[in-house]
Amino acid sequence: MIMTTKTMFFKTLLLVACVNVAGCSKYNSPKINQGLDEQLPGLYEELVDPIGDNGQYNLPEMTVKPKRYWNCVEVLNVGSRNNIGETEEIRGLQYHLLCQSLAGLANRAVQQGRSEVGVWLHDHAGRSSYSLSKQALSDLGISEQGMQSGIELARNNYGPSDGIALQLKDLFDGYVLTDVTNNPESGIVASVAASVHNGIIVDVRDRANYDNAGYAMVYDARTKTTADAWQEFKGQVSNKALVVMPVQTGELRDFAIMHNLFVVNINKEYNNPGAGQNLPLFEEILKWLEPGAPIYGWEQGVDEEVFVNRASITGHVWVPNDWSYNLPLTSLAYRERQQPVLAKVVNPQFIDWEKNKKFVSFYLSDGDNIQWMMNDFVGGFYENGDVAEMKMGFGIPVSNLNQMAPAQFNHIIGSQHRDATLIEALGGGYQYADNYGREGNRTELLAKLADRVANSMRQHRVKLLGLMAKDVTSADAMAGYQAFIDANDQLEGIVALQYSPYAGGAGEIFWLKNSAGFEIPVVTARYSLWNFGSYNNEREGTPAYIAQQLTQEADNDFSLISVHAWSKFRDTGNRTDLTGENTDGDLNGASAAKLMKNHLGDEFEVINPQELIWRIRMHYKPEQTEQYLKTFY
Incomplete structure (x- = not known):
């Protein structure tokens, strides 16, 4: 142990049980030396900066708080959520993409001041991390309106409550049409088109139900490729971040749509690099991104070096979070919540x-x-x-x-x-x-x-x-x-x-x-x-x-x-x-x-x-x- 005689004296007087520091003793704080010897240094455990925004917060943020949120059920941790062979309207990738787009557009409407009601995708597994994030919403004064399916939220009429408009379908301009069974990349294209055209994602499997509900198609992604989407939308999306996700998944689409981000897949078929890849396109996108822009998600069936290495060389940091959810609301107003x-x-x-x-x-x-x-x-x-x-x-x-x-x-x-x-x-x-x-x-x-x-x-x-x-x-x-x-x-x-x-x-x-x-x-x-x-x-x-x-x-x-x-x-x-x-x-x-x-x-x-x-x-x-x-x- 290294200390002066004077330091030993003060330590002997003020030794108490350590609360926050392992292998040490905690002293009365702050600054026990005030009025005694102003030249004495501070406690080692007090070597910490105060909370503050010193430019370190670089990730996209939803800053406007909703007053309420709908809890959209039958999505997360349902084993069928990314399946393409499901026939029930409330199952499969088709439903998952609908709910993700619904949440992304609804939360964006809150950010834009067009709505006071957000959407949370229900976690059936009851994971503590999401329970804590939901409790954080409550602590911010945001209450849960109730649990509804994505189908109900997209098609039902809801009256106002306490002056808050609860209806969501009026927030959307129509639907973006996919055919995820026959064209896996149509789901990627739709994730971008949904943001640009303010339309929820609807698959051919369920199209008739949305036509009957009064929706009109605002974009047809059925035969489009990711490369098509890039050529068409690169001037209409933000280059402050990028989402990389496999085809045949719905994860992170709410976040991409909320923040108007481009979505790209490395493999043209899920977990199958032999069916073709979008690596040249990925290279072009990396150079288009703002210097230092974060990249969210992951790809399956590809050595991580292939995409992480290229991102690193071009000055982008990867944020691995392909199987995470509700990012717009888990990160809500994060600067003021530190x-x-x-x-x-x-x-x-x-x-x-x-x-x-x-x-x-x-x-x-x-x-x-x-x-x-x-x-x-x-x-x-x-x-x-x-x-x-x-x-x-x-x-x-x-x-x-x-x-x-x-x-x-x-x-x-x-x-x-x-x-x-x-x-x-x-x-x-x-x-x-x-x-x-x-x-x-x-x-x-x-x-x-x-x-x-x-x-x-x-x-x-x-x-x-x-x-x-x-x-x-x-x-x-x-x-x-x-x-x-x-x-x-x-x-x-x-x-x-x-x-x-x-x-x-x-x-x-x-x-x-x-x-x-x-x-x-x-x-x-x-x-x-x-x-x-x-x-x-x-x-x-x-x-x-x-x-x-x-x-x-x-x-x-x-x-x-x-x-x-x-x-x-x-x-x-x-x-x-x-x-x-x-x-x-x-x-x-x-x-x-x-x-x-x-x-x-x-x-x-x-x-x-x-x-x-x-x-x-x-x-x-x-x-x-x-x-x-x-x-x-």
Whole structure:
């Protein structure tokens, strides 16, 4: 422990139980030194910026609050929602697209001041993330009008209530016609045409019912391709963001329509790149987008490198959220809803530096994934019973989730286990630090991205940054790391994964100076827990294999282990079979890490990634680390 005699005196007087900071003690706050010694520095845990808009909020936002909202039923988590063979009008992709377009146009009408009633797509699974977001609407004074099907909302007449016009069908100019069975791309085209022509999406399957209800066709998408839509509508849509989604899906269409965004599919048939792709079109769209514009969604059946890499090179960050819902309303008025929720952190002044162990930390991958945060991240991984013992490091999309779903973001921060570490992943979304913006003004694009990320991290006391690079050891990667370090003098360290393999950096540590002259470590993953079935790779594999490799290494004092979020393993006890854990397992996340820990000897100790960073700093840079810690009492 590093402290002066005077500091020791004040600490002895004011020591109380720590509430927000792991491994430390909390002192009466704010500024116990007022009137005593104005030159004393502040508490380490008070190194945090106040909540404020410092230019970090870059995602599209619905800013006008509805007074009420209709809850549109029979959509989400209905297994048939993206099927094309359903005959019931309330089933299948045809109905899903209708509801998505209904919600997008109704919420846009609220934004435009033409209506006071929005639309929420009902979550049949009852996921807590969406329940929290609905409660947030209530907290804003927005009440649920009732539950109706999309068919009823599109075709029924509703009288006013308390002076609020509840009827939706008068808000639309007609319908956009699709034939999703015979032309999968017609659903993509219709998603754009619905926004341009202010028409709900209706399929040929159900057309007669809307003709009978008095609707007129405003656009015929039945035989149109995505390329046709681009040529026709590129001058009538916004270039501030882009939605990439597969054909034969309805997800994110409400968001695209609400914000007048173009929608593009990479594969012309669902999950089938062999049937043709729109890659040249995608390239053209990337160059048309506003510099730094975010890209939402995902594509199926294509190596992510194909589309994420091109987006990164052209200076765009990917926001993976293809299976998420109600984004216009989960993100409603997000700027004014920001709360000073703070991550729990390790106070380095209370680390036992004399401990003689080989230290290991685990970092769960894929924390940039918004849909995961909204689906089973909390229940399936974050609240895993092994999190405390394994002192897990969790990547979370701090700078995106606090805009896209503030209620869920606050919940995740607020329910953090005190022994875990929260890490911003992966620098404002998914991009590669070594090639981001290479075909644009890379220096400017990197600086803007890093500044946005820094503001979000500093305001929520997130001290570690997770980045990914194509080559984590390259000079271009160093330039990328440096940009994020330059932007954030509260950043304690960077953990870096390579695409691919994640452990391509083999545990190497790089040092780069921040604006105050302190050297900040960039720690690459030494190994990765990853289920490859019948084999292991050089630095990727089962818990037993990675434990064996780590034990046999000579330079293994500090090891960051990446835990592949989607790999599951089986507990085989002390068996020496190095691939046996891959078969029929159900242990992932912290439980997979625990399997590896059980294979390690007593010379190893598991600590969280933030403590690992501080131990690395004290071990390799003791003088400057002590100098830095002396700036706090």
